[in-house]
Amino acid sequence: MSQSYFQKFVPKKKNSVIKEEHRQKKKKAKKERAAAIDKFYDEKRKMKAAEREAALKAPITKAASPKTAAVPDDINPERKVTHPSAPKIVKAAVPGEAMPLNKYLAHCGVCSRREAVEYIKAEKVKVNGVIIKEPAFKVSEKDEVFCNGKKLFVTKNLVYILLNKPKDYITTTDDPQGRKTVLQLIKAATTERVYPIGRLDRNTSGVLLFTNDGELTQKLSHPSYNITKIYEVKLDKPLIKADFEKILNGLQLEDGEIKADSLAYADARDKSVIGIEIHSGRNRIVRRIFESMGYDVKGLDRVMYANLTKKNVERGKWRFLSEKEVRLLKYMNASYKKPATKEKVAVAKGKPVAVKEKAVAAKGKRKDV
Numbered sequence: 001m002s003q004s005y006f007q008k009f010v011p012k013k014k015n016s017v018i019k020e021e022h023r024q025k026k027k028k029a030k031k032e033r034a035a036a037i038d039k040f041y042d043e044k045r046k047m048k049a050a051e052r053e054a055a056l057k058a059p060i061t062k063a064a065s066p067k068t069a070a071v072p073d074d075i076n077p078e079r080k081v082t083h084p085s086a087p088k089i090v091k092a093a094v095p096g097e098a099m100p101l102n103k104y105l106a107h108c109g110v111c112s113r114r115e116a117v118e119y120i121k122a123e124k125v126k127v128n129g130v131i132i133k134e135p136a137f138k139v140s141e142k143d144e145v146f147c148n149g150k151k152l153f154v155t156k157n158l159v160y161i162l163l164n165k166p167k168d169y170i171t172t173t174d175d176p177q178g179r180k181t182v183l184q185l186i187k188a189a190t191t192e193r194v195y196p197i198g199r200l201d202r203n204t205s206g207v208l209l210f211t212n213d214g215e216l217t218q219k220l221s222h223p224s225y226n227i228t229k230i231y232e233v234k235l236d237k238p239l240i241k242a243d244f245e246k247i248l249n250g251l252q253l254e255d256g257e258i259k260a261d262s263l264a265y266a267d268a269r270d271k272s273v274i275g276i277e278i279h280s281g282r283n284r285i286v287r288r289i290f291e292s293m294g295y296d297v298k299g300l301d302r303v304m305y306a307n308l309t310k311k312n313v314e315r316g317k318w319r320f321l322s323e324k325e326v327r328l329l330k331y332m333n334a335s336y337k338k339p340a341t342k343e344k345v346a347v348a349k350g351k352p353v354a355v356k357e358k359a360v361a362a363k364g365k366r367k368d369v
Contacts, residue, residue: 102135106214108152109193113218159190160321161210164310171199206302226279234299238271243293
């Protein structure tokens with residue numbers, strides 16, 4: 001029987017040969033495409049070079065276009081062009097609006113507004129040669145203000161720094177006892193005078209902010225804005241469930257009741273490591289919470305302050321805040337409204353009352369943990 005009947009079932013080429021042909025076609029197509037792209041850009045570069053050469057050889061007239069006049073002289077040494085310098089625009093100094101003296105000191109980068117009140121009451125501040133004792137005294141940029149004999153100027157260059165504070169550093173601008181201060185860690189960051197927002201005690205580490213923006217310092221330090229802080233606490237023994245519930249429900253300390261916003265075990269296998277979220281700014285408040293129940297705090301680390309963390313910042317190192325972070329800080333909790341007093345509610349309802357408005361803000365200097 002003839003084998004011609006089965007010839008149509010026999011492949012003319014092997015699969016390997018067909019695949020190799022496809023590979024070669026793709027390879028050739030890639031080379032052609034690359035050559036076409038190179039040719040396109042070569043022509044583009046030659047065209048630009050020709051235009052530039054023509055512009056350099058063109059005669060210079062008085063009505064030369066700005067683009068031609070802006071060509072640097074060192075491109076063609078034989079052709080020297082004298083470019084007239086741009087006229088200097090001198091802006092007249094507009095005096096700023098009058099502001100309270102303590103706010104003026106804060107804007108000058110001396111300290112926060114609250115600390116400025118103490119400077120003023122201690123008769124360390126002079127305005128136009130006269131000692132002023134009233135923090136609300138209005139001053140402007142036209143006035144000469146001296147603090148401790150040094151003339152002050154409103155700070156224009158605002159600086160915002162985040163430090164991952166290590167232990168054994170105190171949160172103060174200087175120390176008479178010669179101990180290490182946090183400002184020594186950021187001395188290379190800026191020449192502006194910055195100061196810390198809040199405090200961390202010597203044995204507490206973590207996030208600490210510095211700035212010369214007195215307005216932002218006032219906002220982050222004021223209790224009414226409820227700035228959130230998160231700490232990691234290392235105890236000498238595991239925290240039992242009963243004490244865990246007490247902290248969440250509220251404890252009575254010597255300066256009043258305190259309640260944590262949130263509490264959790266940071267490590268499921270080690271219940272002596274606790275994460276606590278709190279917005280109170282009372283002095284050493286986290287340590288006092290655990291010490292009041294018989295625990296010894298072996299380590300305290302602030303891992304978050306005002307939604308800022310120490311991520312990617314090594315211990316003892318610092319970084320500048322981004323513009324977005326500064327913007328978020330300035331508008332943080334901006335919708336917060338103080339509770340209306342009886343007098344305001346009655347007036348709104350049209351009822352005459354003789355109830356005096358009580359102060360809502362807490363008295364005394366605010367300190368951090």
